[in-house]
Amino acid sequence: MSESSGAPQWLERGGLQQLLDELRAREYDVHGPVLRDGAIAFEPVVDTAELASGVHDVQEAGRYRLEPGDGGRTFAVVHGPAALKPFTFAPREPLLQVQMDGPGSSFECEPVLPDTGRVAVLGARPCDLAALAVQDRVFLGDRFPDPHYAARRENLLTIVVNCTRSVSTCFCTSMGTGPEARSAYDLALTEQDDGFVVRARSDAGREILGALALPEAEEAALDRERIDLEACRDGIDRALDTTDLRELLYENLSHARWDDVGERCLGCGNCTMVCPTCFCHDQRDEPELDGKASLRVRQWDSCFDPDHARIHGFDFRARVRDRYRQWLVHKLASWEDQFGTSGCVGCGRCLTWCPVGIDLTEEVAAIRGGGTA
Amino acid sequence: MSVTAPSVQALVPEPAEIIEKRSFGSRLHAYRLRLRDPAARPRFDFLPGQFNMVYVPGVGEVAISISSDPEEEDLEHTIRIVGRTTEVIDRLDVGDVLGLRGPFGSSWPLNEARWKDVLVVTGGLGCAPVTGAIDYMFRRRASFGRISILHGVKQPADLIHRDRFEAWRREPDTWVGLTADQPDRAWRDRVGVVTELFEEVEIDPVRTVVFVCGPQVMAVMAVRILERRGVPSSRIFLSLERSMKCAVGLCGHCQFGPEFVCKDGPIFSHERVARFFGVPGL
Numbered sequence: 001m002s003e004s005s006g007a008p009q010w011l012e013r014g015g016l017q018q019l020l021d022e023l024r025a026r027e028y029d030v031h032g033p034v035l036r037d038g039a040i041a042f043e044p045v046v047d048t049a050e051l052a053s054g055v056h057d058v059q060e061a062g063r064y065r066l067e068p069g070d071g072g073r074t075f076a077v078v079h080g081p082a083a084l085k086p087f088t089f090a091p092r093e094p095l096l097q098v099q100m101d102g103p104g105s106s107f108e109c110e111p112v113l114p115d116t117g118r119v120a121v122l123g124a125r126p127c128d129l130a131a132l133a134v135q136d137r138v139f140l141g142d143r144f145p146d147p148h149y150a151a152r153r154e155n156l157l158t159i160v161v162n163c164t165r166s167v168s169t170c171f172c173t174s175m176g177t178g179p180e181a182r183s184a185y186d187l188a189l190t191e192q193d194d195g196f197v198v199r200a201r202s203d204a205g206r207e208i209l210g211a212l213a214l215p216e217a218e219e220a221a222l223d224r225e226r227i228d229l230e231a232c233r234d235g236i237d238r239a240l241d242t243t244d245l246r247e248l249l250y251e252n253l254s255h256a257r258w259d260d261v262g263e264r265c266l267g268c269g270n271c272t273m274v275c276p277t278c279f280c281h282d283q284r285d286e287p288e289l290d291g292k293a294s295l296r297v298r299q300w301d302s303c304f305d306p307d308h309a310r311i312h313g314f315d316f317r318a319r320v321r322d323r324y325r326q327w328l329v330h331k332l333a334s335w336e337d338q339f340g341t342s343g344c345v346g347c348g349r350c351l352t353w354c355p356v357g358i359d360l361t362e363e364v365a366a367i368r369g370g371g372t373a
Numbered sequence: 374m375s376v377t378a379p380s381v382q383a384l385v386p387e388p389a390e391i392i393e394k395r396s397f398g399s400r401l402h403a404y405r406l407r408l409r410d411p412a413a414r415p416r417f418d419f420l421p422g423q424f425n426m427v428y429v430p431g432v433g434e435v436a437i438s439i440s441s442d443p444e445e446e447d448l449e450h451t452i453r454i455v456g457r458t459t460e461v462i463d464r465l466d467v468g469d470v471l472g473l474r475g476p477f478g479s480s481w482p483l484n485e486a487r488w489k490d491v492l493v494v495t496g497g498l499g500c501a502p503v504t505g506a507i508d509y510m511f512r513r514r515a516s517f518g519r520i521s522i523l524h525g526v527k528q529p530a531d532l533i534h535r536d537r538f539e540a541w542r543r544e545p546d547t548w549v550g551l552t553a554d555q556p557d558r559a560w561r562d563r564v565g566v567v568t569e570l571f572e573e574v575e576i577d578p579v580r581t582v583v584f585v586c587g588p589q590v591m592a593v594m595a596v597r598i599l600e601r602r603g604v605p606s607s608r609i610f611l612s613l614e615r616s617m618k619c620a621v622g623l624c625g626h627c628q629f630g631p632e633f634v635c636k637d638g639p640i641f642s643h644e645r646v647a648r649f650f651g652v653p654g655l
Binding site: 095096098100102103104105106107108109111113138139142143144145146147250253254279280281282283284285287291294298301303307308309310311312313316317318319321322325326330333334337338 | 381384386453461470472616623624625626649
């Protein structure tokens with residue numbers, strides 16, 4: 001993948017449909033942010049009219065609302081509960097098709113690989129893209145690269161939209177992941193009143209841009225882009241102090257704050273379901289009723305599930321406090337040992353979608369000494 | 374985005390036939406397994422301490438350490454009947470087929486232990502991961518110095534392999550200490566927890582390598598005593614147990630601090646995990 005991006009180009013607001021058409025002509029199944037159940041979700045789109053419009057999101061710890069008004073922007077909503085994760089790490093993935101005659105009989109296993117066509121996701125955010133890079137390390141960076149993730153990843157085209165608006169739960173600036181895209185993408189858009197500044201950063205992205213034959217973006221548009229991104233950056237108040245964070249958490253495994261948060265946390269696992277980097281999964285057999293065949297499937301799991309650390313007759317993490325500590329220390333500390341990067345991209349989803357509004361930045365601050373110890 | 378050739382093979386169980394089943398009481402069986410496809414055997418070359426995922430089609434998979442000698446053709450798994458999948462394995466017999474995926478994980482440092490004294494500390498019912506290593510050393514007796522084995526059980530009935538301990542006891546330059554926490558009147562060995570046996574064993578901290586395998590409480594106590602006796606943390610090895618689903622460091626279940634017990638462990642030097650070892654609820 002080449003890092004060099006040609007000169008930024010300009011896509012008129014009305015030209016977004018051409019981009020969609022071009023992607024579809026190249027046999028991409030295009031997904032974009034649409035309204036779904038009071039939030040936004042990435043779903044198949046054919047027409048730009050299907051994209052979420054007329055609303056913007058208000059997010060706080062434990063609160064997500066879409067309110068009227070999009071300021072004339074196509075991508076007015078910062079994000080919904082799902083990032084890019086389901087496109088590459090499927091919530092449910094068949095692994096093996098097993099033919100058998102019953103327990104103890106001979107059997108045959110056929111690996112099942114996803115039969116995925118090309119998928120383009122329009123409207124991913126820079127934090128989502130950063131999370132994708134983190135999951136690339138998790139699933140592809142080790143001695144057992146994951147074939148299912150690899151197959152899906154190879155077919156994914158990312159069209160990231162840089163953030164010119166933030167919500168109160170955002171802290172990408174602390175994690176170095178936004179508001180403009182830093183990780184590898186195929187295409188990046190920065191939305192303005194009358195159109196988009198567009199950049200390509202992969203061969204696939206450049207080919208698509210080439211086919212659209214767009215003009216170069218004018219200096220004025222680039223200046224405006226700088227100002228908008230800077231304003232967005234300045235508007236992000238929430239911060240996670242990452243100074244020696246790994247060491248801080250390892251040194252405080254017995255801190256009283258874990259008991260405190262353990263009292264508030266419901267152990268529901270919502271944070272792990274919306275987290276764009278969480279990768280825990282279960283594997284299980286789903287046998288046919290006649291006992292002649294079984295499908296071995298993996299499925300998203302959560303370190304908050306009571307069975308997660310349970311072995312026969314013993315639960316290593318019996319208390320909710322233990323599970324929250326595992327999640328947070330893994331995300332912010334041991335992830336670095338395992339994958340050479342933090343497991344947090346600062347998207348803020350775990351705050352928003354926590355039913356009791358637990359804010360990890362506040363928990364860390366408390367352990368650092370700023371709050372109740 | 375282009376990606377490196379992924380490993381589908383690590384996901385696919387290989388059929389293996391049960392050619393012998395030995396039972397120790399009603400809930401513990403040793404299964405000798407022969408791969409249906411002899412050409413697959415080289416992939417299953419292992420070192421003592423490593424484990425396979427044992428698969429029952431349509432039911433599930435369990436992580437079980439390999440208890441046979443690495444030079445034997447057949448693979449042996451000693452399996453305790455404790456859950457849904459092992460309940461089905463319980464009912465299987467000679468001629469039945471299981472699936473094997475592996476081997477996975479780290480091994481006991483038997484090379485490092487060569488020419489040195491070895492102290493094995495085990496407790497409760499969980500000694501299977503280390504018995505393979507003990508057999509390995511006795512089959513190569515001249516390569517190791519003094520071998521001491523401390524084994525503690527709660528009740529005498531938990532001492533399933535008494536004949537093996539008695540046989541080891543008769544080996545030259547070997548000391549075997551057995552203890553029961555709740556003895557009956559027939560019990561002739563020590564009374565108390567395994568750590569009390571340390572009072573009787575000679576340990577030369579300069580030339581001893583320690584293998585610890587058993588309940589966490591016991592392991593934490595053992596490490597404390599060993600460090601007091603001057604054995605360096607880098608020569609105390611621990612076998613850790615965790616929930617495992619994938620065995621390749623992806624499913625997340627086996628995490629212990631920064632370690633994936635399935636691929637970084639299950640055997641760790643105490644030095645490596647000292648910071649996290651013994652922290653409750655980790």
